[in-house]
Amino acid sequence: MTLIIILVIVAALAVFVVGGYNGLVRARNQIDNAWSQIDVQLKRRLDLIPNLIETVKGYAAHERETLEAVVAARQASLAAPDTPGAQAQADNLLSGALRQLFALSEAYPDLKANQNFLALQEELTATEGRIAYARQFYNDSVLSYDNRRQAFPTVIVANLFNFESREYFEAEEQARDVPTVEF
Numbered sequence: 001m002t003l004i005i006i007l008v009i010v011a012a013l014a015v016f017v018v019g020g021y022n023g024l025v026r027a028r029n030q031i032d033n034a035w036s037q038i039d040v041q042l043k044r045r046l047d048l049i050p051n052l053i054e055t056v057k058g059y060a061a062h063e064r065e066t067l068e069a070v071v072a073a074r075q076a077s078l079a080a081p082d083t084p085g086a087q088a089q090a091d092n093l094l095s096g097a098l099r100q101l102f103a104l105s106e107a108y109p110d111l112k113a114n115q116n117f118l119a120l121q122e123e124l125t126a127t128e129g130r131i132a133y134a135r136q137f138y139n140d141s142v143l144s145y146d147n148r149r150q151a152f153p154t155v156i157v158a159n160l161f162n163f164e165s166r167e168y169f170e171a172e173e174q175a176r177d178v179p180t181v182e183f
Contacts, residue, residue, distance in 0.1 A: 020157035027145035031166050034138035035084070038169065041131040042077065042091065045124060049074050049098075052120045056101060059111035066100050073097040084138075084167040091131075098124065135169045142166045 053067055060067075073094040080090035102121060105112040112118075146165055149158040157163075 016153065017157055017160075020154045021161060023148060024145070024154065024158055024161070024163045027141070027148050028163065028166075031138065031141045031145055034134065034141040038087070038131065038134040038138055039082070041127060041134050042087065045094075045127045045131065046074055046077060048120060048124055048127065052101070052117070052124065055114060055117045055120060056104065056111060059108050059114065059117075060104050063104055066097075066104060070094075070097040070101050084169040088169050095128075139168050142168055 049070060053070060056063075056067060073090075073096070077087075077090040077094045080086045105117065105121075148154055149163050149165070
């Protein structure tokens with residue numbers, strides 16, 4: 001009888017460990033999937049930028065500083081390490097440069113009316129929405145994983161198998177500021 005009780009306790013512990021481990025693995029894989037979705041959308045935006053630059057060049061060639069800032073921000077984004085913090089920093093820089101570029105269209109009515117520019121602007125706006133959704137999904141996945149990882153009794157399994165916290169994708173404080181554009 002004692003042997004049966006010990007076997008039941010060992011079996012219950014095994015089920016707890018396996019269930020906790022598998023839940024943490026699923027949550028970690030969800031984060032990796034969410035991160036890859038952010039990466040896909042960021043790359044999509046980076047692919048649209050050269051066409052946008054070429055369109056703007058024809059109308060606002062003397063706005064070289066703004067165009068160069070967008071190109072430099074794109075290069076920094078391409079070169080940024082594949083971590084949420086580094087990508088967020090590069091993304092913030094690129095978003096600011098793109099806001100300034102779109103602000104140029106207000107000073108150039110011909111550019112503002114150009115169909116190619118409007119199509120690219122619309123495509124980038126849609127991509128920005130996808131990026132925002134992917135960021136939110138990623139951060140929600142990190143929150144869910146961290147909650148699971150830190151809650152008792154799963155924290156025992158997390159510590160036993162070295163499940164570590166994940167970094168959130170956060171905008172820097174200055175990225176929330178509206179840029180000033182002067183002509």
